[in-house]
Every structure is written in structure tokens, then in C-alpha cells.
Amino acid sequence: MEFEPMEDFDQKLKRSFERWPAPPDLKRRLMENRRRRKERPQWFALPFAVRVAVSLCLLAGVLAALYGGIAANQAEQRRKGEEARQQVLLALRITNHALDHMNRQLAAHNRAHQE
Amino acid sequence: MKSWIVAFVFAAAALAVPALAQTAQLPAPPPVEKDLAARASSVDEITLSKNMLAAAAALFMNSKDKDEAATSQLVERLDGIYVRDYEFAKEGQFSIEQIEQLRKYFETSDWTPIVRDRDRKTGESSDIMVKMVNGKSSGLFILDVEPKEISIVLILGPVGMEELGKLKELAFLGIMEGTHHTGPDNSK
Numbered sequence: 001m002e003f004e005p006m007e008d009f010d011q012k013l014k015r016s017f018e019r020w021p022a023p024p025d026l027k028r029r030l031m032e033n034r035r036r037r038k039e040r041p042q043w044f045a046l047p048f049a050v051r052v053a054v055s056l057c058l059l060a061g062v063l064a065a066l067y068g069g070i071a072a073n074q075a076e077q078r079r080k081g082e083e084a085r086q087q088v089l090l091a092l093r094i095t096n097h098a099l100d101h102m103n104r105q106l107a108a109h110n111r112a113h114q115e
Numbered sequence: 116m117k118s119w120i121v122a123f124v125f126a127a128a129a130l131a132v133p134a135l136a137q138t139a140q141l142p143a144p145p146p147v148e149k150d151l152a153a154r155a156s157s158v159d160e161i162t163l164s165k166n167m168l169a170a171a172a173a174l175f176m177n178s179k180d181k182d183e184a185a186t187s188q189l190v191e192r193l194d195g196i197y198v199r200d201y202e203f204a205k206e207g208q209f210s211i212e213q214i215e216q217l218r219k220y221f222e223t224s225d226w227t228p229i230v231r232d233r234d235r236k237t238g239e240s241s242d243i244m245v246k247m248v249n250g251k252s253s254g255l256f257i258l259d260v261e262p263k264e265i266s267i268v269l270i271l272g273p274v275g276m277e278e279l280g281k282l283k284e285l286a287f288l289g290i291m292e293g294t295h296h297t298g299p300d301n302s303k
Contacts, residue, residue: 085175091161095268097266102259
């Protein structure tokens with residue numbers, strides 16, 4: 001009978017039951033982790049009212065930014081439109097002036113021909 | 116393979132040409148303009164593309180004024196406005212050759228002259244040309260020369276004699292207040 005494999009198993013078992021000293025900074029690291037976890041705000045740990053308030057504030061911020069962007073864009077469009085409007089009015093005035101001068105000139109020529 | 120590439124290039128060009136032709140483009144300023152602008156005592160240069168005209172038309176439309184609403188209808192159909200007005204402090208600041216250069220620059224085969232008036236004594240002249248596309252007016256060009264003033268007006272888009280009449284009506288109504296150009300009845 002051979003008991004060698006059994007002895008080998010016994011050895012392994014003994015070794016695994018042996019008490020190993022913990023790394024020197026293990027406790028510090030564990031405590032550190034625990035402290036950090038406690039410090040981190042837990043969204044669902046907050047009261048419902050606070051969560052609603054924070055959500056509303058965020059929503060209001062996003063909406064305000066969106067509205068501000070749209071309003072700024074509209075103001076820019078209005079400014080460009082007003083500039084173009086003034087240019088159109090000036091163009092119409094110059095056109096009218098040219099047409100008026102042409103009419104005067106043609107009328108003067110007609111009068112000269114009649115005379 | 117080469118023949119396929121050539122065929123593709125031709126096909127692309129054939130598609131692109133009508134697409135470009137559909138939108139009337141404002142011309143580049145003629146070279147003589149620089150010289151005229153340098154000598155003029157007062158210069159008004161207006162170049163409005165279709166986008167700018169659309170922006171202006173939207174503002175006119177929002178106005179409660181009936182005249183402005185009428186202007187909006189007139190303006191929103193246009194493709195572009197190109198206006199130059201040069202006023203000179205004294206006579207003889209520009210030559211007949213320069214006026215001819217201007218006339219030749221704008222007078223292409225698309226344009227049909229409808230008014231051509233010359234006064235040899237004073238050197239004054241007036242030209243009106245219309246651009247006809249498929250029997251419809253799609254542009255108006257006015258070159259008006261006075262001893263101390265040159266006005267160039269190029270309006271692209273459906274503008275005919277009826278619209279010209281409207282322009283005249285609008286110009287004499289209150290909506291022109293606020294523009295700094297001196298009126299036709301004012302002494303220059």
C-alpha cells in the first residue's frame with residue numbers, strides 16, 4: 001500500500017490552514033476605502049425631496065442655457081435682418097432716384113422735340 | 116475604365132450646370148468701380164444676396180405697416196440686389212470711357228435695353244435694361260449718370276415695370292425715412 005499521495009494532500013491541507021500575517025498596510029487600506037465610500041454622496045441615499053429639487057435645478061439650468069442660446073441666435077438674426085432692411089431701403093431710394101432722374105431727362109427731351 | 120471616368124465627369128457637369136444656372140448670381144464688382152469710389156465724395160455700396168433679402172423680407176413682413184408688407188412681398192421674390200451710388204464733389208471726376216466700361220461690363224447678351232437716353236450737352240445718360248428668361252423678366256439694370264453722380268442698380272429676380280411702379284410708390288411713402296441718402300427732390 002502506498003500512502004504518499006495522501007501525505008501530499010495532508011501537507012497541502014496543513015499549509016492552507018496555516019495562519020499568515022496580514023500585509024502591514026491592509027487595515028489602513030480597508031479603513032481608507034470605507035471612509036471614502038462613506039464620504040461619496042449616494043444619490044439614492046438622499047431624501048426624495050432633495051433628489052427632486054436637484055433634478056429640477058439641473059433641468060432649469062439646461063433649459064436656461066437652451067433658451068439663452070436660442071434668444072442669442074434670434075437676436076443675431078434680427079440684427080442681420082435689420083441691417084439688410086436698411087440696405088434694401090437705401091437701395092430702393094437710390095433706384096427711385098435713378099428712375100426719377102431718367103423720367104426728368106426723358107420729359108426734357110420730349111419738350112425739346114416738341115419745341 | 117478611362118471612358119467610364121470621362122462619362123462620369125460629363126454627367127456630373129451636365130447635372131451641375133443647370134443647378135448653377137437656376138440661382139442668379141450677383142456679379143463681381145467691375146474693375147472701374149475702385150477708381151470711381153476713390154474719386155467720389157460719397158459712396159453707397161449695397162450688395163444683398165438672396166439670404167440677406169429673405170432676412171430683410173421677414174422683418175418687413177413682421178411690421179404692421181402696409182407699405183412695409185408690400186415691400187416684403189416685393190423683396191422676398193428677388194434673387195439679389197446690387198447697387199452702387201457715387202456722388203462727386205465737382206463735375207468732370209469721371210470720364211465717358213469709364214461709363215462705357217461700366218455699361219459694357221453689365222450689358223451681356225441676356226440683357227435687353229428698353230431705355231437708352233443720352234444728353235451730349237450735359238453728359239447725362241440713362242440706361243435701363245431687362246433680363247428676359249423664357250419671356251419673363253428676371254432682372255433689371257439701371258445705369259444713371261449725372262454730372263456729379265453715377266447710380267448703378269442691378270436687381271435680379273422677377274421684377275418688371277409693375278414692380279418698378281410699386282418701387283416708386285414705396286419710395287415716396289414714409290418707409291424711406293431713416294435712410295441717409297438724399298432724396299430725389301432734395302437739392303444735391
